[in-house]
Amino acid sequence: MKYILILIFPGGILFVLNSCANMAAPTGGRYDEKPPRLIRSNPQNSALNVTRNIVEIEFDENIKVEKPTEKVIITPPQINMPVIKSVGKKAVVEFNDELLPNTTYTIDFTDAIVDNNEGNPLENFSLSFSTGDQLDTLAVSGKVLSAENLEPAQGIYVGMHTNLDDTAFVRTPFERISRTDSRGRFTVRGLAAGKYRIFALDDKNRDYKYDNPQEAIAFLDSIVVPSSMPAIRQDTVFKDSVTIDTVKTINYTRFLPDNILLRSFSSGFQRKYFQKHERTQREKLVVFFAAPTQEPAFELLKPVSGNENWYVMEKSKDNDTLSLWISDSLVLRQDTVILKMDYLKTDSLNRDLLQSDTLSFNFREPRQTRREKENEGKEEEVRLLAVNHNIQSSHEIYLPVQLEFEQPVIDFDSSKVHLTYEVDSVFSHVPFTMLGDTLNPRKYTLRHKWEPGGKYKLTIDSATVHSIYGLWNNKVEQTFAVKALDQYGNLMFQLSGLPVGKPAYVELLDKSDKPFRKVRVKNSEALIFDINPGTLYARLFIDDNEDGEWTTGDYEKGRQPERVYYYPGAYEIRAYTDHEESWNVTELPLDKQKPLDVTKNKPEEKKRRNLNEERERQQQQQNRRGGASFPGGAGSMGGPATPMQRPVAPAR
Incomplete structure (x- = not known):
């Protein structure tokens, strides 16, 4: 017996050590997945004749109010923001504005109330009370989309007016408000029976009226009349993520x-x-x-020069950037140039008034480098006028040649520009058109109808182009091939649902929702040739004013923005293939049209992970490794444990 015990004791120690090596970390009990539950409130929901300016709402556990200034919507809108806070198990709202008589107040918490431990939100929670003897209970709802690109408008106010006059929107605050969520959805609650005008407003100064023309807005042409009706819906209760437990019929208003x-x-x-x-x-x-503006007027104050044409103007499309290239040698030599500039400036009343400023332009020559000093006295190299172009070795068939020179050009002898086309290894001259840019005196465009798959050579002889500073160009010679048709696809949309007699345009979009091609609709067809293979998207706009561009709205003129429609899917263009697609632009409602792949304001999905499922997944992994864990941390001494079954999700 003595020898048997001696043999068993070391073996027992080894067995225990091996079991301890397989022990897993304790996982604890199940996480709480239930949101806070309302116990009571003061005043109670739907209470009448309320006079107190503090609302206290008690729950069954400690809570937090997340982002109250963003998520909590109080209507009628408050000029002075109420104090919204959590105190233990209570949410407290303290009004700073005096309560209005005979008015229904609604505090919409959306999903701001969460439990203190796990952050489970209480969805769509709101409380209403009245300072009079009647509670207004009607509501209206819908969505706000950006008119230009059908993006969901997040966090924009939606307001109501019983005053149907057009000036109410710009002169008086909203009577009832809501705010859009990540999907652009809104619900305005606490409405009385009657007629309303409804608006959306990106209210920058939070005065609940359209008094800033830089604020984004929306308005409905028709009058809104709130109403209610009894209805039923089907609620499905799941045992787990795939198994249906019961389907309940719910009566609601x-x-x-x-x-x-x-x-x-x-x-x-x-x-x-x-x-x-x-x-x-x-x-x-x-x-x-x-911002875009009218071209200002310039007057040279210093140095004094009798030459009125002392500069060459280069400007952007909207005149928001202007470059004055000095062409007068007297002015050019001056280290300081002073100008008087007359331009438009917007005042506090949003009026554009003429303003004058004196501008001093100073230039100091940079210090010479050691190499420059060493090279002093040596014969200077001849400096030539640099030129950039957009020619690629494989050139797009629809793309003209763009030339941009280093300095403004005063002399361009186009007879010394040659475009040749290769036929049987021999280059022959072909005609082209050379056009100067109306805004930029350094840019030129060469246009020619390219032959698919053709080989070309562009030659610009030396001393063809002369700049205002006396530089001449060096010889330019560039050979290139135009892409063949078999490298492109073609796309035709057969369109329906368009308004009769209105011009329309289809734009092709890349994956960033940026348009890169545009074509006018003719006979209910949009035909786009020579598209590079790849994934693309499409939208269409109705060109009401026939200017070829999408035009925004104007509330003062009662003009809605031009209508925009999106093709609801992506299109995969293949090389050397003709694609044809039917597109009914009104088949889907606008909020269902834009593909999610090109939607920038993607809806905020519930990102809270199911912590219990995560814990059980970890448990199963530990079990497969041979060490089941238990609350309290004791390890298993037996064989592999049976994987845990997925729990039944609690019904909500």
């Missing part, structure tokens, strides 16, 4: 209208003002404005 669609837009107004000026090159003065 449906509030109408519940499908309002508002298309938000910015008027295009931008405050005009001068931003800055600079002279980073001796020969160039640059002026920057904050």
